[in-house]
Amino acid sequence: xxxxxxxxxxxxxxxxxxxxxxxxxxxxxxxxxxxxxxxxxxxxxxxxxxxxxxxxxxxxxxxxxxxxxxxxxxxxxxxxxxxxxxxxxxxxxxxxxxxxxxxxxxxxxxxxxxxxxxxxxxxxxxxxxxxxxxxxxxxxxxxxxxxxx
Numbered sequence: 240x241x242x243x244x245x246x247x248x249x250x251x252x253x254x255x256x257x258x259x260x261x262x263x264x265x266x267x268x269x270x271x272x273x274x275x276x277x278x279x280x281x282x283x284x285x286x287x288x289x290x291x292x293x294x295x296x297x298x299x300x301x302x303x304x305x306x307x308x309x310x311x312x313x314x315x316x317x318x319x320x321x322x323x324x325x326x327x328x329x330x331x332x333x334x335x336x337x338x339x340x341x342x343x344x345x346x347x348x349x350x351x352x353x354x355x356x357x358x359x360x361x362x363x364x365x366x367x368x369x370x371x372x373x374x375x376x377x378x379x380x381x382x383x384x385x386x387x388x
Contacts, residue, residue, distance in 0.1 A: 242291050242335050244287065250277055253281075256290075308350050316343070334370075354367065
């Protein structure tokens with residue numbers, strides 16, 4: 240298995256995984272929308288995407304978005320998406336993606352690597368905690384949904 244940073248040549252592979260990821264979170268399949276979304280992220284460098292390939296097949300990805308901590312005046316990265324195909328789970332693919340994300344965050348002099356996961360995604364929570372991620376005890380997360388405003 241190898242981890243590569245996604246470029247324009249990887250759009251169809253990433254978009255396919257991204258579409259599967261969205262369906263995992265109970266969204267309708269929208270491969271055209273996924274292609275458009277991933278193309279824009281890569282072209283505009285809005286995010287950093289790592290892809291795991293095994294024997295020329297893409298089996299997992301993670302997507303990081305930049306953010307900043309005003310208090311510390313440093314960059315941080317939001318690990319927004321992480322997905323491994325069902326047939327590739329329990330093979331260490333997610334660990335490879337977490338390692339790549341951490342290495343990239345350190346190399347970019349980031350303060351932190353933040354993420355959120357579903358409350359019922361116990362396997363992901365166990366993986367994150369095994370890697371040193373901790374539940375934030377200082378801050379609550381809030382969200383204002385603007386889709387129906």
